[in-house]
Amino acid sequence: MRFGFEMSKRHESNTTRKGPKQQRGKATLEAILDGMIRVLEQEGSDAATTSRVAEVAGVSVGTLYQYFANRDAILDALQDREFERAQGMMGRVLTRGAYGSDREVARAVIEGLLELHSAAPALHRLLVVEGLRVTPTERVQAFDLRIIGAIRSFLGLANVRIRRKNLDAAAFVIYQAVRATMLACLLERPPGLDAATLVDEITDLVLRYLAEDASSGP
Amino acid sequence: MRFGFEMSKRHESNTTRKGPKQQRGKATLEAILDGMIRVLEQEGSDAATTSRVAEVAGVSVGTLYQYFANRDAILDALQDREFERAQGMMGRVLTRGAYGSDREVARAVIEGLLELHSAAPALHRLLVVEGLRVTPTERVQAFDLRIIGAIRSFLGLANVRIRRKNLDAAAFVIYQAVRATMLACLLERPPGLDAATLVDEITDLVLRYLAEDASSGP
Amino acid sequence: MRFGFEMSKRHESNTTRKGPKQQRGKATLEAILDGMIRVLEQEGSDAATTSRVAEVAGVSVGTLYQYFANRDAILDALQDREFERAQGMMGRVLTRGAYGSDREVARAVIEGLLELHSAAPALHRLLVVEGLRVTPTERVQAFDLRIIGAIRSFLGLANVRIRRKNLDAAAFVIYQAVRATMLACLLERPPGLDAATLVDEITDLVLRYLAEDASSGP
Amino acid sequence: MRFGFEMSKRHESNTTRKGPKQQRGKATLEAILDGMIRVLEQEGSDAATTSRVAEVAGVSVGTLYQYFANRDAILDALQDREFERAQGMMGRVLTRGAYGSDREVARAVIEGLLELHSAAPALHRLLVVEGLRVTPTERVQAFDLRIIGAIRSFLGLANVRIRRKNLDAAAFVIYQAVRATMLACLLERPPGLDAATLVDEITDLVLRYLAEDASSGP
DNA sequence: GATGAATGAGGATTCATTCAT
DNA sequence: GATGAATGAATCCTCATTCAT
Secondary structure (H helix, E strand, O other): OOOOOOOOOOOOOOOOOOOOOHHHHHHHHHHHHHHHHHHHHHOOHHHHHHHHHHHHHHHHHHHHHHEOHHHHHHHHHHHHHHHHHHHHHHHHHHHHHHOHHHHHHHHHHHHHHHHHHHOOHHHHHHHHHHHHOOOHHHHHHHHHHHHHHHHHHHHHOOOEEOOOOHHHHHHHHHHHHHHHHHHHHHOOOOOOOOOHHHHHHHHHHHHHHHHHHHHOOO | OOOOOOOOOOOOOOOEEOOOHHHHHHHHHHHHHHHHHHHHHHOOHOOOOOHHHHHHHOHHHHHHHHEOOOHHHHHHHHHHHHHHHHHHHHHHHHHHOOOHHHHHHHHHHHHHHHHHHHHHHHHHHHHHHHHHOOOOOOOOOOOOHHHHHHHHHHHHHOOEEEEEOOOHHHHHHHHHHHHHHHHHHHHOOOOOHHHHHHHHHHHHHHHHHOOOOOOOOO | OOOOOOOOOOOOOEEEEOOOOHHHHHHHHHHHHHHHHHHHHHOOOHHHHHHHHHHHOOHHHHHHHHEOOOHHHHHHHHHHHHHHHHHHHHHHHHHHHHOOOOOHHHHHHHHHHHHHHHHHHHHHHHHHHOOOOOOOOOOOOOHHHHHHHHHHHHHHOOOOOOOOHHHHHHHHHHHHHHHHHHHHHHHHHHOOOOOOHHHHHHHHHHHHHEEEEOOOOO | OOOOOOOOOOOOOOEOOOOOOOOOHHHHHHHHHHHHHHHHHHHEEEEEEEHHHHHHOOHHHHHHHHOOOOHHHHHHHHHHHHHHHHHHHHHHHHHOOOOOOOOHHHHHHHHHHHHHHOOOOHHHHHHHHHHOOOOOHHHOHHHHHHHHHHHHHHHOOOOOOOOOOOHHHHHHHHHHHHHHHHHHHHOOOOOOOOHHHHHHHHHHHHHHHHHHHOOOOO
């Protein structure tokens, strides 16, 4: 167990219809997920109809519905996959850089996140939008709630001197601030704000907010 | 529509169709805008169909279309109204608090923003979603671009000692971070993060990021 | 009485709502008719909504409906006006040219028709379309039935040697052939078919069809 | 819609959306075309809404739109089908009657046309209306342009002595005159003008107009 | 298991017509 | 009489989902 990432195996109903027992099934399932991402990234969410996704995935709509109970289930699965990737990245970075300075660790995590987001900005945009839904869906665990939990436990375990009293609040603030900045930067591509600068700024934002002393600004 | 609130591609007629000059007209127009907000807040963006908005506004669809060229035009108008409110708030706060400490000014602005967001969180959620559009529209001034510009010029004029080199980047980061945190807090209502705490945390986040010395944290 | 143009004063219901007793009323009524024609000619029939017609006529929709029971009534009135113009033209031409050769008379009539059509081709197109309605409207006298009647009586009275046995059929054929050719020419403007040529061709078409000897081709 | 059958402005996708390759698809497509004709014939063009056509065709609107990109595409397809039928008829008649007299050939063609028109007068009415469009569409080959071209080349090839100098004009005139007369006759059913008479009259009209000597009139 | 044709509820938008001022 | 804001039925079209083959 890494950082005590607690997470329930949530909501059967909305998810994959049948566990991909077969090899072929697994491949098809992945093809559909990738099809969804590809459409999202290249054609925008308006174009992400079930038919189009199936087409891009190289299967028929019927098949798509054999793997997913409904359209939302695809997004759920995508969320799961993305969460696992984030989790994996964090694990790798933190293990590897266990002895680096706070700044180095933070920067590594942020770079990892940026990489993850860069691979599929539109997907992450979607995850934000979904997370911000006004009418709470029955989607039990929004993507960000899970991540915030993970961050919270990391902060609790970290041996750095965190200045924050309220760790729950801190985890929440960090997560929202980092994600929004990163995502907006990727999607809006504001002139004069390249990836390197972005990482610098976010790292500094987070460290100054968290750490007792963070005089080593850029 | 899926994925929350996708806007349609076209933006031919971004403006109010024909502001009937009468008094009644003005009232009807406001009723429609308020109807949209009410639906957004209470029923979610999927429910914000033109029919439903008209119904809630207490007018017929036909009337709605007499005031707005299309559905998107309502959102445009809402954006304008909100921008003006934000501008007004900033003006008032900054004038009034011209002699306060940095922290006092920052806190006042953030409290003002929180107030604005609290009045219509769903609307602001929408503005975020809009701001994150993958396919950038020709919509001349996206809400956030306008606000970021305002922040940027404020930073440039402020007589405080800003530690940031790249003021454009700083304005961008601050805006995204503050807005996302505030909005997510309002919409998700995470337990243990009340309004007061939120203001404290955000103020600190911003000040530490910006100011040369921000030792007066909580 | 000229050629025994018999015509009933038909269908009160669909027509002008109130006889324009006032001077102003008469002017407004004409303005509306002209507005309809102007829109038809310049913007096409899709644009000919009651609102647009009223706008172009310089009155309000309400006023328009004070003069016409419904939209169709405007077209009825237009039909009447056009029929009267056609009648007047025929009268003038036939009186003036009473002693010309058959060909001269025919040519004069056709030129007159062309002039009438040229002034408002879109209107005449509309009259055709209306005349060809599949579901017979309650519109008692279609434009063409009235004109055909007039032609028929002219053929009956004419002192030329008509070769046709069936004058009813002949009147019908002539009318349809002439009108269609003329109108299509005006609307489609086929290259290499100017007004002069058109008149020549139609005149010849009609004369050869009707007259005992028509060896004097163009 | 008013004024009979206005077509909408756009013609982006003039073609069949996606001819489902199956057998069933072909049948459905035909059912829709026939449904459109049936509605046109029996209920008039105002009734020819997509829903009604689908209903009469025995399919759902969705299905209709799976075969045709939009309402106009149905009419395009109908036009194509009709053009092909006309072409086939002409081919058959001209081949078979290669050795008949001019009058016999002409009469055969006209009888063929009458048959074609009789089968679906409302459709042909529509094609006329289409042909008379004020705003010329980019629709590549309007029905009549295609037919006029065919007539024109037939006139050029015919070994009969055509008296006309301007064959383009002659083709145009013949086409418009014949079609209008025939169609109006079918739709208005003027008393005392049966099919046989109509064919006689039209044949004579055309032959006298075209041929050097046409003394063999009725 | 896969396919894709069929379904139909639902959403945006228009426009003839009315009626309170 | 004139005005024009309000009405709402009607239309086109989309897309998630099902089911017969």
